[in-house]
Amino acid sequence: xxxxxxxxxxxxxxxxxxxLPEIFDQDEDDGRVLVLxxxxxxxxxxAIEDVAASCPVLALSVxxx
Amino acid sequence: MTAExxxxxxxxxxxxxxxxxxxxxxxxxxxxxREEQSVSKVTLRVSGKQVWIVTRHDQVRQxxxxxxxxxxxxxxxxxxxxxxxxxxxETLELPLVAMDPPDHTVRRRALIPELTAKRMQALRPRIQxxxxxxxxxxxxxxxxxDLIQELAVPVPSLVFCELIGVGGENVDFFRRYAEQMVNxxxxxxxFGAAQYEMEMHLQGLVTAKTENPGDDVLSRVIAKNNExxxxxxxxxxALARMLLFGGFxxxxxxxxxxxxxxxxxxxxxxxxxxxxxxxxxxxxxxxRYLSISDSATARVATxxxxxxxxxxxxxxxxxxxxxxxxRDDRFFADPDALDIHREAKGHLAFGHGNHQCPGANLVxxxxxxVFTTLFSRIPTLRLAAPVEELEFKHDQLIYGLYSLPVTW
Ligand code: HEM
Ligand code: SF4
Numbered sequence: 527x528x529x530x531x532x533x534x535x536x537x538x539x540x541x542x543x544x545x546l547p548e549i550f551d552q553d554e555d556d557g558r559v560l561v562l563x564x565x566x567x568x569x570x571x572x573a574i575e576d577v578a579a580s581c582p583v584l585a586l587s588v589x590x591x
Numbered sequence: 592m593t594a595e596x597x598x599x600x601x602x603x604x605x606x607x608x609x610x611x612x613x614x615x616x617x618x619x620x621x622x623x624x625r626e627e628q629s630v631s632k633v634t635l636r637v638s639g640k641q642v643w644i645v646t647r648h649d650q651v652r653q654x655x656x657x658x659x660x661x662x663x664x665x666x667x668x669x670x671x672x673x674x675x676x677x678x679x680x681e682t683l684e685l686p687l688v689a690m691d692p693p694d695h696t697v698r699r700r701a702l703i704p705e706l707t708a709k710r711m712q713a714l715r716p717r718i719q720x721x722x723x724x725x726x727x728x729x730x731x732x733x734x735x736x737d738l739i740q741e742l743a744v745p746v747p748s749l750v751f752c753e754l755i756g757v758g759g760e761n762v763d764f765f766r767r768y769a770e771q772m773v774n775x776x777x778x779x780x781x782f783g784a785a786q787y788e789m790e791m792h793l794q795g796l797v798t799a800k801t802e803n804p805g806d807d808v809l810s811r812v813i814a815k816n817n818e819x820x821x822x823x824x825x826x827x828x829a830l831a832r833m834l835l836f837g838g839f840x841x842x843x844x845x846x847x848x849x850x851x852x853x854x855x856x857x858x859x860x861x862x863x864x865x866x867x868x869x870x871x872x873x874x875x876x877x878x879r880y881l882s883i884s885d886s887a888t889a890r891v892a893t894x895x896x897x898x899x900x901x902x903x904x905x906x907x908x909x910x911x912x913x914x915x916x917x918r919d920d921r922f923f924a925d926p927d928a929l930d931i932h933r934e935a936k937g938h939l940a941f942g943h944g945n946h947q948c949p950g951a952n953l954v955x956x957x958x959x960x961v962f963t964t965l966f967s968r969i970p971t972l973r974l975a976a977p978v979e980e981l982e983f984k985h986d987q988l989i990y991g992l993y994s995l996p997v998t999w
Contacts, residue, residue, distance in 0.1 A: 537945050538703035540711075544952045545936070547708065557703030580936035582947035583656070 528565050528589050529574065533558050535585040542577045542586060549574065559585065603641050606633035606910070607886065614983045615852055616927060617885060621646055621915040630901040633910075635670060642670040642889075642908035643901075644915075648923075648939065650898050651888070651916035654909055655943040660890035662946060664689045668891040670908035672988050684825065686833045688946060695945070697821055702830055703949050704815075705808040711952040714753060718960045721749045726968050734998030735975035739847050743995070744769050746961060747842035750953070754838075755796060755831055756807030764792060769839060775993060793831045797824060808834075838950050841883060844984070844991025845954070846961055849877045851981070851995065852929055853962065854974055859931050864970060867963045873931035874958040879938035880929050883990045885914030888942050913939040971999045 529549070538557035542550035549570065551560040566574065571588060578586035608618035624631060625646045633644050645654055654660060664671055664685060675683070687698050722742075729741045748769035752762050771777055771785045797813065801824075804810035809831055816822045822830075853860045853873075863869045889910045896903050903909060916939045918926040923933070941948035966972060974981075975996035982993040 537699070537947060538707075539941075539947045539949065540703075540706070540708040540952050541936070543708035544711075544955060547712075552707040552709070553704065554707075555704060556700055557705075557707055576934055576936055580938075582941075582943045583945065 527568055527571060528591055529561050529563075530587045530589055531559055531561055532585040535583045537583050539582050541580055541582070545577050545580075546570070546573060550577075565591075603632040603634045605636050606642075606644065607636065608633075610983075610985065614978070614981070615848070615855070615881070617882065617912075617914040617918060621912065621918065625915065625919055625921075630898050630903075635672065637672055637674050640670070640908070642668075642910060643903055644910045644912055645898060646912055646915040646919075647899075648916040648919040648921060648937075651911040651913055651939055652943050653898060654890060654911040655888055655939070655946070657896065657944075659892060659894040659896055660909070661691050661893050662689050662695075662890060663691055666891045666906070668906045668908040670889045670891070670910050672886060672889070684829055686829060686836065688833065688837070692945070698826060698830060699945070699949070701812055701816060701822060705811050706949050706953065708952045710808070711956050714750065714953070715956055715960060717753055718746070718750055718957055719964070721746055722960050722964045723968075726964060730969065735996045736998075738850060738995040738997045739773065739843065739992060740770075740994070742961070742965070743843040743846035743850075744773055746846070747839055747957065750842075750957060751835065751838055754807060754834060754953075755809040756800060756805040757796065761792075769843075772840065773843070773993070789835070790828075790832075793828050793835070797827045797831060801827075834950070837948070838953070840989055840991075841950075842954055842957055844883050844989055845877065845881060845958065847992040847995045848881050848883065848990070849874075849958060849962065850965070850972075850997070851974070851978065851992070852877060852880060853966070854972070855978065856929050859929065860966065863931065863962075864966050867967070869931060870959050870963050871955065872935070874955060874962065875938070876929060876931050876933060876935040877958070878940040878954075879917045879923070879935040881990070882914030882917045882938075882940045884940070884988070885912055885990065886910050887988060888913050888939070888946075913942065969999045972997055973999065 536558040538552060540552050542559060543552045549563050549566055551562055553560050574588050578588060608620045610618050612619050629647045629650060630643060630645050632641050634641050645651055663669060665680060725742050725745055729736050745766060748765050752765050768785055768789055800810045800813050804814050812830060813827055863873050891908050892903050892905050894905050920926050941951045975998040984991045984993060
């Protein structure tokens with residue numbers, strides 16, 4: 527499993543970084559998403575999909591390897 | 592455009608629609624509209640202008656995510672919901688929320704790095720301290736007290752002072768301002784004078800922070816801008832003003848309404864009291880359930896757009912009702928129930944798309960601290976008046992309570 531993200535679309539709402547701080551962060555310079563763990567364990571899948579669904583610009587997704 | 596495109600019938604009820612049933616619920620009519628006429632026309636009470644409303648979750652996301660929508664209050668079709676005289680509107684400096692790209696993009700990018708999840712979490716100890724002080728004061732006073740005056744208004748105003756790096760006697764200035772803004776007996780002259788005074792204050796503050804930066808959101812925005820030079824003095828004042836108008840009233844309102852919603856659902860309140868780690872989910876659910884800025888997500892179409900077979904023409908105004916979307920049973924099961932265990936994250940109470948509220952993470956921290964502390968310090972807290980007698984802000988763009996008598 528791998529997290530896909532689109533920094534160009536990201537509007538820096540920080541919903542992802544607030545909910546899953548161990549997986550997402552925000553760049554100190556532009557506030558946009560940083561993915562700390564690009565290949566998290568399968569046990570995080572549901573939580574990441576929930577966060578991806580709440581991203582205001584749908585910049586996040588999960589894909590299988 | 593396809594041949595099936597229809598035009599909605601021209602029965603355009605007055606907007607806002609009334610909240611006839613329980614005051615914690617949005618207008619019941621939304622439910623029928625979502626089923627039968629999810630894209631329809633209303634007549635704005637404030638201006639008599641006809642605009643569209645969209646009511647389903649997917650439609651609200653479509654409108655707020657579309658590049659063919661403008662937030663510009665000055666475009667003739669924009670559904671303005673406050674009475675702004677044309678000459679005032681003409682000369683008004685538009686706030687961030689009313690800008691379109693690329694102006695919007697530059698300013699938003701200047702702001703958001705300072706409002707990251709981490710930075711907002713870092714404010715937690717200070718928010719806790721401020722909350723403790725006000726709850727101590729409530730306890731010392733003894734019930735009944737007005738929770739709006741004692742807690743809901745002062746806490747966000749002090750937190751705002753943290754954001755813009757204001758201390759000392761200036762704190763009292765912001766507190767007085769916040770009190771004036773919730774005082775219904777204020778005359779238009781006093782209101783105007785308070786706004787003018789605030790404007791002067793913010794002007795002076797930006798100058799002071801430029802010369803003497805501190806460790807706060809505003810100083811950092813200014814310092815970074817000194818390197819890029821993208822924004823002028825008045826742009827920075829506008830950002831400070833935007834934080835003030837975006838953050839004061841909203842947070843105070845949801846503290847009040849959220850307290851009522853929790854007290855009205857005692858079984859769920861008992862659960863969060865027993866296990867405060869449930870509070871962040873409960874808070875997210877309160878955002879969804881209460882949707883205090885239901886109609887603040889308004890746009891004007893810049894191109895013809897079709898929404899579920901209804902044609903909206905370029906230049907026409909649309910209100911994407913986030914409060915209706917948040918009660919859409921296509922998206923949330925049993926949407927009218929407050930359920931702290933549900934996955935509420937997909938709610939649209941902070942909007943959607945490129946204007947989505949950058950203050951959301953601050954409010955998340957504030958409400959977590961305020962509700963957890965309130966109900967642990969005063970576990971027997973209860974309403975001192977029946978819900979039916981509470982004074983709800985039926986006449987305001989941001990929903991809330993004028994006062995909230997509580998006791999313990
Ligand atoms: C419960 C509290 C709050 C609610 C429900 C709320 C709701 C919203 C909504 C719906 C929007 C989007 C409007 C649109 O799409 O046109 C918005 C924008 C905004 N909010 Fe909030 N807000 C809250 C608290 C705050 C706080 C505490 C701050 C400041 C720290 C803030 C600052 C802003 C700003 C700056 C914008 C404009 C963003 C942009 O246009 O890019 N809000 N808010
Ligand atoms: S939730 Fe989406 S928009 Fe917000 S910071 Fe994460 S990726 Fe960016």
